[in-house]
Amino acid sequence: MKASISTLNDLDEGIDFRNVDQIKRGLLASMVRYVGFDPESATPHDWFFALAGLLRGHLSEQGMRTSRSQYGQDVKRVYYLSMEFLTGRRLMKHLLDLGIEPQVRAALAELGQNLDTVAEQESDAALGNGGLGRLAACFLDSMATHAYPGYGYGIRYEFGMFSQTIENGQQVEHPESWLQNGSPWEIVRHNVSHTVRFGGRIVCFRDEEGRESCRWVDTDDVVAEAYDLKETGYGGAISVNLRLWSARSTQDFDLRYFNEGNYIEAVKEKTVSETLSKVLYPMDTTLMGQELRLKQEYFFVSASLQDILARFLKVHKNPRLFPEKTVIQLNDTHPALAVPELMRLLMDQHGLNWEDAWDITRNTFAYTNHTLLPEALETWPIDLMEALLPRHMEIIYRINYFFLQEIRRTYPGDVEMVRRLSLIDDSTRRVRMAHLAVVGSARVNGVAALHTELLRSRVFPDFDRIYPGKFVNVTNGITQRRWLLQSNPPLATLITDAIGPAWVSDLDRLRDLEALADDAAFQDSFRAIKRKAKTRAAALIAERCGVAVRPETLFDTQIKRIHEYKRQLLNILQVIARYNHLRASGKPDLLPRTVIFGGKAAPGYFMAKKIIRLINDVADAINHDPAVRGLLRVAFVPNYNVSTAEILIPGCDLSEQISTAGTEASGTGNMKFALNGALTIGTLDGANIEIREEVGEDNIFIFGQTAEEVARTKAAGYNPWNIYHNDPELKTVIDMIRDGFFCTEQPDRYHPLVNALLDGGDVFLVLADFRSYMNAQAAVDALYTDEKTWTRKAILNVARMGKFSSDRAIHTYAREIWGIDKMTRDDA
Ligand code: 26W
Numbered sequence: 001m002k003a004s005i006s007t008l009n010d011l012d013e014g015i016d017f018r019n020v021d022q023i024k025r026g027l028l029a030s031m032v033r034y035v036g037f038d039p040e041s042a043t044p045h046d047w048f049f050a051l052a053g054l055l056r057g058h059l060s061e062q063g064m065r066t067s068r069s070q071y072g073q074d075v076k077r078v079y080y081l082s083m084e085f086l087t088g089r090r091l092m093k094h095l096l097d098l099g100i101e102p103q104v105r106a107a108l109a110e111l112g113q114n115l116d117t118v119a120e121q122e123s124d125a126a127l128g129n130g131g132l133g134r135l136a137a138c139f140l141d142s143m144a145t146h147a148y149p150g151y152g153y154g155i156r157y158e159f160g161m162f163s164q165t166i167e168n169g170q171q172v173e174h175p176e177s178w179l180q181n182g183s184p185w186e187i188v189r190h191n192v193s194h195t196v197r198f199g200g201r202i203v204c205f206r207d208e209e210g211r212e213s214c215r216w217v218d219t220d221d222v223v224a225e226a227y228d229l230k231e232t233g234y235g236g237a238i239s240v241n242l243r244l245w246s247a248r249s250t251q252d253f254d255l256r257y258f259n260e261g262n263y264i265e266a267v268k269e270k271t272v273s274e275t276l277s278k279v280l281y282p283m284d285t286t287l288m289g290q291e292l293r294l295k296q297e298y299f300f301v302s303a304s305l306q307d308i309l310a311r312f313l314k315v316h317k318n319p320r321l322f323p324e325k326t327v328i329q330l331n332d333t334h335p336a337l338a339v340p341e342l343m344r345l346l347m348d349q350h351g352l353n354w355e356d357a358w359d360i361t362r363n364t365f366a367y368t369n370h371t372l373l374p375e376a377l378e379t380w381p382i383d384l385m386e387a388l389l390p391r392h393m394e395i396i397y398r399i400n401y402f403f404l405q406e407i408r409r410t411y412p413g414d415v416e417m418v419r420r421l422s423l424i425d426d427s428t429r430r431v432r433m434a435h436l437a438v439v440g441s442a443r444v445n446g447v448a449a450l451h452t453e454l455l456r457s458r459v460f461p462d463f464d465r466i467y468p469g470k471f472v473n474v475t476n477g478i479t480q481r482r483w484l485l486q487s488n489p490p491l492a493t494l495i496t497d498a499i500g501p502a503w504v505s506d507l508d509r510l511r512d513l514e515a516l517a518d519d520a521a522f523q524d525s526f527r528a529i530k531r532k533a534k535t536r537a538a539a540l541i542a543e544r545c546g547v548a549v550r551p552e553t554l555f556d557t558q559i560k561r562i563h564e565y566k567r568q569l570l571n572i573l574q575v576i577a578r579y580n581h582l583r584a585s586g587k588p589d590l591l592p593r594t595v596i597f598g599g600k601a602a603p604g605y606f607m608a609k610k611i612i613r614l615i616n617d618v619a620d621a622i623n624h625d626p627a628v629r630g631l632l633r634v635a636f637v638p639n640y641n642v643s644t645a646e647i648l649i650p651g652c653d654l655s656e657q658i659s660t661a662g663t664e665a666s667g668t669g670n671m672k673f674a675l676n677g678a679l680t681i682g683t684l685d686g687a688n689i690e691i692r693e694e695v696g697e698d699n700i701f702i703f704g705q706t707a708e709e710v711a712r713t714k715a716a717g718y719n720p721w722n723i724y725h726n727d728p729e730l731k732t733v734i735d736m737i738r739d740g741f742f743c744t745e746q747p748d749r750y751h752p753l754v755n756a757l758l759d760g761g762d763v764f765l766v767l768a769d770f771r772s773y774m775n776a777q778a779a780v781d782a783l784y785t786d787e788k789t790w791t792r793k794a795i796l797n798v799a800r801m802g803k804f805s806s807d808r809a810i811h812t813y814a815r816e817i818w819g820i821d822k823m824t825r826d827d828a
Contacts, residue, residue, distance in 0.1 A: 084133030088642030144233025339440030537651030
């Protein structure tokens with residue numbers, strides 16, 4: 001039997017995906033056998049499931065090849081642990097990776113179906129909040145494309161990021177049940193499950209040789225069940241497995257209650273345990289110590305580590321070799337409990353002593369920090385940790401004890417240093433997860449040059465001193481396969497026709513486009529493509545917002561999470577100033593513009609929700625004012641997600657990246673826009689700095705204070721009132737908001753926003769940067785009238801985006817942090 005399956009080709013059902021006829025037959029068979037519908041009456045939705053079902057078998061086969069190859073070559077693997085994977089839709093990606101889009105399109109057409117319509121039936125896998133989750137998805141794509149032995153671990157949330165509607169100008173959240181109709185891509189591994197324990201108490205004892213060992217008893221248990229998704233790479237040869245854990249109760253019925261006839265009580269425990277993987281926390285900053293979140297973090301960490309260790313021990317008998325074959329990347333601190341969990345598993349389950357276990361642990365992990373905002377740095381109450389994870393709390397105390405002992409030896413008498421570095425904040429009685437991650441990792445990285453610099457100088461200066469070389473930078477990147485090839489086919493084709501297809505897996509090749517920046521014919525094609533993409537974006541806006549916008553106008557877009565630090569408010573102040581100018585001057589001396597917003601606010605984030613409402617109120621006033629018809633339109637596109645981004649980004653002229661300098665770790669939307677030929681207006685924050693370095697300062701609109709200036713402004717005692725009183729245009733704008741110009745029915749609606757800007761001290765320096773932003777916007781207007789120069793700059797932006805490929809980021813991680821090699825494609 002074994003011999004007959006040694007080559008997976010024996011399993012081939014005979015479908016050659018290069019052959020339209022065979023795909024067609026396969027689709028019909030899948031519709032009947034897998035979906036169970038009559039092809040004669042099937043809807044596009046049914047066809048989506050039939051097609052996905054057909055591909056799934058193929059993907060699974062390819063995944064097996066990759067896995068066999070990894071075992072065969074006994075490679076070192078990287079495990080990417082992330083609470084979020086924002087992969088979006090998968091169908092088109094798989095077709096592009098496998099190179100079979102035209103054939104599948106033709107096969108569907110013969111069945112009377114349109115591939116694009118079929119693809120739109122898929123719901124977004126929105127298992128993430130924003131940048132951090134999308135980055136994880138781009139990284140899996142780059143790992144698969146470049147044959148790195150990678151593996152993702154996360155949570156199979158039943159409800160991903162909520163879907164957003166705008167009602168009366170306000171955000172309303174709705175549950176997003178992406179699994180309502182089932183996901184055709186998942187492979188359920190009923191046989192792969194791990195028990196995850198909570199609560200209970202610790203019993204320690206000494207064996208005959210005097211070695212202490214501990215047992216964790218009387219716990220409440222949950223089972224983690226594995227669901228696998230295959231992340232294909234471009235070219236289709238290699239894939240990366242993404243294993244998501246779903247919580248299942250250890251018992252369907254509590255027999256104690258059941259036997260008493262208490263049927264409802266008997267299933268209650270089941271419901272409680274299974275809430276663990278129910279819903280993604282829709283917050284990207286503050287969590288406020290919620291117990292369920294901590295349980296989610298431990299749940300996925302424990303299941304993943306048990307899984308990783310089991311896979312390792314299947315091949316290697318000696319746990320001490322673990323770091324030679326394994327590196328585990330912690331995507332922010334959310335999985336930082338992996339540090340004490342690995343210690344626990346090595347000591348309590350595999351009998352290692354403390355020293356060996358610690359040696360293995362700190363050589364296994366690496367930690368990526370994604371945020372400087374103090375409120376986003378996770379800490380957990382000691383009491384909560386002790387109740388839920390008593391053994392881990394003990395281990396953390398002990399790690400801390402040895403760690404601080406060393407600090408005391410190196411810095412005798414420096415009690416302040418000890419207090420600052422401790423894993424425990426004694427004043428609040430909380431565990432500092434970032435400290436745990438730093439101490440437990442071999443490397444810590446920031447996600448853009450400035451971010452890493454600030455991380456070292458402001459957030460972790462003491463750690464940087466005691467661990468020279470531990471902090472490194474890896475600037476973020478995006479995958480050009482999704483963010484150009486897939487989302488902007490006309491531009492991708494234009495580029496390939498001009499310079500060949502190598503850019504698809506080597507983005508530096510885009511440099512060759514520089515030579516065409518002034519070429520009249522190339523410019524014409526480039527502009528025509530942009531115009532078509534704007535028409536598509538306009539259609540989306542018309543459909544979702546009921547606002548008619550004209551593709552001839554400048555499309556000015558800010559799409560991202562709504563947050564005070566990202567300063568959507570600065571943008572809307574500028575829009576109001578523009579509106580006032582147009583009304584007052586009576587002549588259209590400013591270029592017609594369409595200002596597009598999109599993004600979700602955390603449901604409990606009062607200010608962010610106010611900002612959404614203000615944008616919508618302002619949009620309403622402007623869009624209904626005949627005085628500015630044809631000159632200014634504002635649209636807030638509801639339910640911003642990956643699929644919306646795929647349409648709005650290609651259709652944008654001006655990309656808004658206007659965070660207060662020193663607050664946005666990197667940004668990745670900025671890269672996606674520039675890659676699609678938008679010019680950036682932005683501050684010297686995050687990756688904007690490196691984007692300016694690459695594209696050249698003539699090809700980007702930079703404004704505002706630098707991170708250093710921001711710090712100095714604040715230190716000098718910043719008073720926004722001075723700016724308010726000295727800038728009449730700004731004063732008028734703020735007064736209008738304060739006096740209810742945009743909300744006559746409730747004039748005080750925006751007082752909280754105005755107060756934050758004035759009496760509240762304007763924490764994010766909106767007023768301080770206003771004038772400089774206005775000037776930069778004036779420069780945009782002036783340049784946009786010069787079609788040729790604008791297009792030249794846009795082309796140069798595309799040509800110089802090579803650095804911002806996630807391929808470059810992954811090569812850097814592989815070389816400098818993970819120490820892993822590409823697999824050879826011998827049997828792939
Ligand atoms: C505590 C809850 C929580 C959840 C998520 C806190 C913080 C987060 C993330 C760190 C937020 C996030 O997505 N950060 C973004 O990460 C991107 C990828 O590195 C960066 O490009 C963005 O600048 C950063 O805001």
